Amino acid sequence: MTTTMPETTAAAAQPQTIEKVSIIISKGSLEGIYPGLIMANGARMEGIDANVFFTFFGMDAITKKRMHKIKVATVGNPGLHMPTLLGAIPGMSSFVTKMMMKEMEKLDIPPIAEFVEMIADTGAGIYACKASVDMFKLQKSDFVDHVTDIITVGEFYEMAAGGQIVFT
Amino acid sequence: MTATTTMTIAGHEVDTDHEGYLQRPEQWNRDIALEIAQEVGIAALTERHWLVIEYMRNQFLAKGSAPSIRALGKESGVPMKELYQLFPKGPAKLAARIGGIPKPRGCI
Numbered sequence: 001m002t003t004t005m006p007e008t009t010a011a012a013a014q015p016q017t018i019e020k021v022s023i024i025i026s027k028g029s030l031e032g033i034y035p036g037l038i039m040a041n042g043a044r045m046e047g048i049d050a051n052v053f054f055t056f057f058g059m060d061a062i063t064k065k066r067m068h069k070i071k072v073a074t075v076g077n078p079g080l081h082m083p084t085l086l087g088a089i090p091g092m093s094s095f096v097t098k099m100m101m102k103e104m105e106k107l108d109i110p111p112i113a114e115f116v117e118m119i120a121d122t123g124a125g126i127y128a129c130k131a132s133v134d135m136f137k138l139q140k141s142d143f144v145d146h147v148t149d150i151i152t153v154g155e156f157y158e159m160a161a162g163g164q165i166v167f168t
Numbered sequence: 169m170t171a172t173t174t175m176t177i178a179g180h181e182v183d184t185d186h187e188g189y190l191q192r193p194e195q196w197n198r199d200i201a202l203e204i205a206q207e208v209g210i211a212a213l214t215e216r217h218w219l220v221i222e223y224m225r226n227q228f229l230a231k232g233s234a235p236s237i238r239a240l241g242k243e244s245g246v247p248m249k250e251l252y253q254l255f256p257k258g259p260a261k262l263a264a265r266i267g268g269i270p271k272p273r274g275c276i
Contacts, residue, residue, distance in 0.1 A: 018175065023214050038275060038276070042275055043274075044252070044258070045228050045237055045258050045259075045260055045261065046258050046261065047256065047257030047261070080261040108236040108238050108239060108274070109238075109274065110238055110276075118237075118238065118241065118248055121241070121247070121248035121249045121252075122248060122249075122252050123249075123252050150183070
């Protein structure tokens with residue numbers, strides 16, 4: 001019995017470059033938000049279409065009241081190489097955040113609010129997750145104006161079709 | 169990675185990397201820019217294109233590295249939205265390539 005190998009032809013037809021990415025940002029700490037923003041901006045710099053989908057605490061990055069207060073997690077963050085009890089000292093999170101922002105500014109990485117605006121201006125779509133919006137009892141007016149829309153998971157997948165999905 | 173090849177653009181011999189970025193900015197001229205622009209899908213270079221291209225080039229010549237996309241949006245005189253209208257396939261990359269400077273290596 002002979003069988004055809006559709007995988008082979010499909011693989012051969014794959015484009016050599018990535019044409020579209022959909023990036024999900026799900027965490028609300030500084031180190032949870034930045035990688036997704038850098039990936040999204042970097043995609044646009046390469047001429048790749050990009051959409052950014054903010055869900056759960058990741059939505060803090062686009063919430064007017066919270067976007068300027070995002071901090072590095074100094075507790076439960078082994079990457080910081082800091083004893084947990086030291087990380088729990090009041091003001092430690094703000095201090096570490098300040099240090100890190102200073103280093104990022106040197107590399108020309110903008111603060112979160114400016115970065116989100118910049119990414120929107122590159123033509124990338126900025127979306128909030130409907131389930132999270134309902135859960136946290138938020139409204140479109142709670143978000144910065146650059147938020148294109150509040151969408152369902154289904155709408156997200158529809159939008160992501162044909163591209164790569166990156167979850168952060 | 170930085171293997172240099174010689175190619176002829178607009179009748180001029182230039183040193184480029186494997187992606188077509190000029191390796192020696194002094195070999196560049198406006199005819200070369202026009203031909204590279206055509207090749208990357210920009211049919212005509214307007215004054216606004218030139219503003220960006222010249223900013224990239226001057227910054228590179230002054231500092232030895234290309235500006236970030238953030239700096240490009242803030243300081244070139246062309247705001248971010250328009251940068252992407254002028255160079256849809258990536259403003260920093262394309263302006264560097266057309267402006268005859270090496271490929272920018274920054275992540276921002």
